[in-house]
Amino acid sequence: MTERAQQIAARVEVFVRETVIPYEADDRRGGHGPADALVRELRDKARAAGVLTPHILPDGSHLTQRETAIVLRRSGLSPLGPLACNTAAPDEGNMYLLGKVASAEQKVRFLDPLVAGTVRSAFFMTEPAEDGGAGSDPSMMQTTCRLDGNHWVINGRKKFITGAEGASVGIVMAKSDDGACMFLVDLPDPAIRTARVIDTIDSSMPGGHAEIDIVDLRVPADQMLGASGEGFKYAQIRLSPARLSHCMRWLGLATRAQEIACGYANRRHAFGKPLIDHEGVGFMLADNLIDLQQAELMIDWCAGVLDTGSLGTAESSMAKVAVSEALFRVADRCVQVMGGTGVSGDTIVEQAFREIRAFRIYDGPSEVHRWSLAKKIKRDWKAAQA
Numbered sequence: 001m002t003e004r005a006q007q008i009a010a011r012v013e014v015f016v017r018e019t020v021i022p023y024e025a026d027d028r029r030g031g032h033g034p035a036d037a038l039v040r041e042l043r044d045k046a047r048a049a050g051v052l053t054p055h056i057l058p059d060g061s062h063l064t065q066r067e068t069a070i071v072l073r074r075s076g077l078s079p080l081g082p083l084a085c086n087t088a089a090p091d092e093g094n095m096y097l098l099g100k101v102a103s104a105e106q107k108v109r110f111l112d113p114l115v116a117g118t119v120r121s122a123f124f125m126t127e128p129a130e131d132g133g134a135g136s137d138p139s140m141m142q143t144t145c146r147l148d149g150n151h152w153v154i155n156g157r158k159k160f161i162t163g164a165e166g167a168s169v170g171i172v173m174a175k176s177d178d179g180a181c182m183f184l185v186d187l188p189d190p191a192i193r194t195a196r197v198i199d200t201i202d203s204s205m206p207g208g209h210a211e212i213d214i215v216d217l218r219v220p221a222d223q224m225l226g227a228s229g230e231g232f233k234y235a236q237i238r239l240s241p242a243r244l245s246h247c248m249r250w251l252g253l254a255t256r257a258q259e260i261a262c263g264y265a266n267r268r269h270a271f272g273k274p275l276i277d278h279e280g281v282g283f284m285l286a287d288n289l290i291d292l293q294q295a296e297l298m299i300d301w302c303a304g305v306l307d308t309g310s311l312g313t314a315e316s317s318m319a320k321v322a323v324s325e326a327l328f329r330v331a332d333r334c335v336q337v338m339g340g341t342g343v344s345g346d347t348i349v350e351q352a353f354r355e356i357r358a359f360r361i362y363d364g365p366s367e368v369h370r371w372s373l374a375k376k377i378k379r380d381w382k383a384a385q386a
């Protein structure tokens with residue numbers, strides 16, 4: 001690991017442990033995520049501490065994925081850490097995508113404020129299951145876009161759009177006659193209407209997850225991201241690093257949950273000895289250590305593949321399944337080790353459990369990744385026979 005990444009990661013860890021964690025008791029945290037006032041306050045502190053957007057260097061270049069992994073893991077030690085440091089989803093993935101695909105003008109207008117941490121963004125792809133829209137299968141997308149003079153006109157419905165409430169930048173996916181397209185839009189816009197913010201199991205993302213009606217949204221032609229019909233190609237560019245960065249951040253939170261559970265098991269006594277000395281408890285914590293170590297190695301391996309310039313589609317599928325399932329086992333065992341305290345809001349372990357449960361769904365449910373890996377296995381087998 002490079003010296004620069006180790007230094008950045010160490011600074012981020014000190015900031016999260018000393019400055020961010022005390023905010024976990026702040027009553028501006030709610031069921032639909034922390035309030036924007038809290039996010040702004042934390043970002044001001046991160047800016048002052050020199051740890052805002054730490055994975056993007058002053059010249060606009062990114063740390064490598066392997067370097068990013070150790071930095072984002074530290075920011076994830078608190079569910080508020082990624083928000084404070086501007087390493088949170090969906091902004092982190094959106095910044096990555098804009099860095100790769102946006103034009104120079106689009107970067108100045110939409111990317112720079114995101115990197116500066118002064119605004120938030122949202123990514124509009126999923127659609128309501130009731131309408132038969134895009135979900136696990138993005139090709140089912142029903143939102144349409146058609147050219148009208150110098151503008152594209154977009155109509156459709158979207159669901160589970162993280163952070164749409166309160167975002168200033170939207171990346172909206174829709175289908176033209178050429179295929180999928182992506183658009184950059186300024187938010188709020190009267191044509192993008194929040195039908196509701198959905199109550200979900202997780203609560204770490206500001207603005208929550210919204211159901212949205214898009215009614216005759218007019219977007220100037222120069223706000224199309226890339227070319228018409230190439231939207232799914234750009235989604236692929238975003239997907240592998242974005243799903244891996246979720247693994248990095250949640251590894252941080254699972255590590256913290258393990259620290260808390262270990263503290264509990266060492267301090268708390270039952271039947272004449274500390275809980276940790278009961279094999280049932282000690283083994284759970286030992287299994288956690290194994291899962292955490294395997295998750296870290298899996299992330300590092302996949303990050304190394306992405307650093308070669310590969311899209312890493314199969315590797316990021318493997319990493320996403322392995323890491324999300326391992327971290328969920330870790331969080332579940334931490335809850336169990338801590339008894340009633342584990343399911344209470346008295347520690348962050350309960351939130352870790354909820355957040356990591358949701359992570360097994362978004363950025364591709366485990367079954368979809370296994371299914372696409374099985375298709376690859378079949379393809380490779382056939383190719384080997386030919």
Ligand SMILES: Cc1cc2nc3c(=O)[nH]c(=O)nc-3n(C[C@H](O)[C@H](O)[C@H](O)COP(=O)(O)OP(=O)(O)OC[C@H]3O[C@@H](n4cnc5c(N)ncnc54)[C@H](O)[C@@H]3O)c2cc1C
Binds near residue numbers: 135159163361371
């Ligand atoms: C907390 C959260 C935040 C989100 N944020 C965003 C966002 O910001 N922007 C956005 O566009 N979307 C977002 N999503 C949506 C997310 O990407 C979708 O929920 C996900 O792609 C699954 O789609 P779906 O919910 O329609 O499930 P469905 O497509 O209805 O699938 C349901 C289940 O069917 C099974 N399944 C599906 N396909 C297969 C298969 N091939 N083989 C075996 N089993 C299969 C899986 O178990 C899957 O969980 C978010 C979701 C959540 C929960």
